[in-house]
Amino acid sequence: MRINTNVAALNSYNQLKNTQNNLSKSLSRLSSGKRINGAADDAAGLAISEKMNAQTRGLAQAQRNAQDGISMIQTAEGALKESHSILQRMRELAVQSGNDTNTADDRAEIQKEVDQLSQELTRIGKTTEFNTQKLLNGTVEDIKFQIGANEQQNMQVSISDMRGHALGVAGEVKTEETAAVTDGGDNTTDLGEGDYTVSGNLDDGLEMLNSDGVAVATSSNGLTWSASSGDDTITFTKGTVTSGTISIDGSGNATAEVGVENLGLEAGTYTVSGTDLLDENGNVVASDNGSLTTFSDPGGTDLVTFSAAVADGDTIEVGGVDVASQTSADKAITTLDDAIASVSEERSKLGAVQNRLDHTINNLNTAEENLTAAESRISDVDMAKEMMNMSKQQILSQAGTAMMAQANQLPQGVLQLLG
Numbered sequence: 001m002r003i004n005t006n007v008a009a010l011n012s013y014n015q016l017k018n019t020q021n022n023l024s025k026s027l028s029r030l031s032s033g034k035r036i037n038g039a040a041d042d043a044a045g046l047a048i049s050e051k052m053n054a055q056t057r058g059l060a061q062a063q064r065n066a067q068d069g070i071s072m073i074q075t076a077e078g079a080l081k082e083s084h085s086i087l088q089r090m091r092e093l094a095v096q097s098g099n100d101t102n103t104a105d106d107r108a109e110i111q112k113e114v115d116q117l118s119q120e121l122t123r124i125g126k127t128t129e130f131n132t133q134k135l136l137n138g139t140v141e142d143i144k145f146q147i148g149a150n151e152q153q154n155m156q157v158s159i160s161d162m163r164g165h166a167l168g169v170a171g172e173v174k175t176e177e178t179a180a181v182t183d184g185g186d187n188t189t190d191l192g193e194g195d196y197t198v199s200g201n202l203d204d205g206l207e208m209l210n211s212d213g214v215a216v217a218t219s220s221n222g223l224t225w226s227a228s229s230g231d232d233t234i235t236f237t238k239g240t241v242t243s244g245t246i247s248i249d250g251s252g253n254a255t256a257e258v259g260v261e262n263l264g265l266e267a268g269t270y271t272v273s274g275t276d277l278l279d280e281n282g283n284v285v286a287s288d289n290g291s292l293t294t295f296s297d298p299g300g301t302d303l304v305t306f307s308a309a310v311a312d313g314d315t316i317e318v319g320g321v322d323v324a325s326q327t328s329a330d331k332a333i334t335t336l337d338d339a340i341a342s343v344s345e346e347r348s349k350l351g352a353v354q355n356r357l358d359h360t361i362n363n364l365n366t367a368e369e370n371l372t373a374a375e376s377r378i379s380d381v382d383m384a385k386e387m388m389n390m391s392k393q394q395i396l397s398q399a400g401t402a403m404m405a406q407a408n409q410l411p412q413g414v415l416q417l418l419g
Contacts, residue, residue: 184231
């Protein structure tokens with residue numbers, strides 16, 4: 001018998017230590033609900049589990065991304081719904097103005113509403129935004145919705161420019177201009193003081209009618225007007241006079257609202273300030289190189305060009321589609337039909353994108369569910385099975401403790417040999 005080395009006690013100790021380690025792991029799994037709490041628990045399983053976890057979290061975020069995309073699309077489509085209503089009303093007014101039961105004054109009042117509606121259409125296009133991003137001003141080109149958990153799993157969406165000018169319903173640029181009545185040399189006043197109404201169009205010819213409806217001057221280009229009887233002329237230089245009124249004062253100065261080809265200005269009121277063109281809120285929308293004839297936006301695109309320099313402080317009006325005469329109103333109906341079709345096409349496209357995103361979300365949800373289940377089978381603990389294991393380890397721990405106590409008693413048997 002040996003007492004210096006109690007081999008039985010050492011063996012019991014080692015077995016008890018292993019049991020305690022196993023019990024500790026079991027308690028850790030039961031308290032966390034995870035089968036793998038550290039790389040040592042299952043190195044390969046940990047790597048697979050973390051890769052799957054990255055995918056499931058990515059799929060969950062992709063679903064939120066798609067929901068945000070739907071919200072953006074709904075915001076844009078909701079604004080276009082109102083744009084549709086505006087265009088329908090403008091078309092209704094164009095049809096009304098196309099009826100010759102209306103006088104020039106009647107059509108002038110109709111034009112006022114058309115101008116206001118065009119401005120509102122542009123305002124909607126300029127201000128509709130989602131998360132501070134403009135949606136309908138033509139800047140939404142090939143934006144990407146990340147609708148997958150991995151690289152390149154996205155979809156592109158573009159929204160066309162839905163402002164008035166892009167839809168073709170922003171009218172001419174109009175500004176007031178003064179020109180002198182020039183005598184042809186016979187020293188006879190052919191065009192006297194008074195207000196004259198502009199009638200006709202550029203295609204068929206323009207007339208300047210007096211209060212009795214008699215043509216006192218004609219023009220083929222809206223710039224140079226020649227007296228019907230006599231040799232007096234009026235020459236406007238900033239732009240064409242195609243509608244409205246030409247007023248002549250006692251000094252022989254003619255004043256009129258002139259129209260300039262609109263290259264990109266939206267409906268509204270603008271003011272020339274130095275070499276800048278300001279909107280109603282004082283924002284710079286275009287600038288000139290100093291000649292005060294061509295104004296371009298910050299991107300360098302020409303918005304309006306005058307045949308002669310405008311002056312600092314001049315007011316420039318941009319109305320809606322022209323309905324001031326029967327001919328122009330008739331043309332406006334077709335223009336508005338095209339605009340309505342453009343908005344319809346855009347709304348249809350956005351609706352299709354929204355439906356696609358709905359299906360995307362459903363697919364992502366299914367993929368996340370299945371992948372989560374697969375990851376769970378690797379990393380999550382089977383609670384019932386682990387409870388059985390813990391009970392086993394607890395019993396072994398108790399037995400090991402008892403056996404270690406017995407082993408510690410064995411050396412005491414030597415005392416009996418000493419008598």
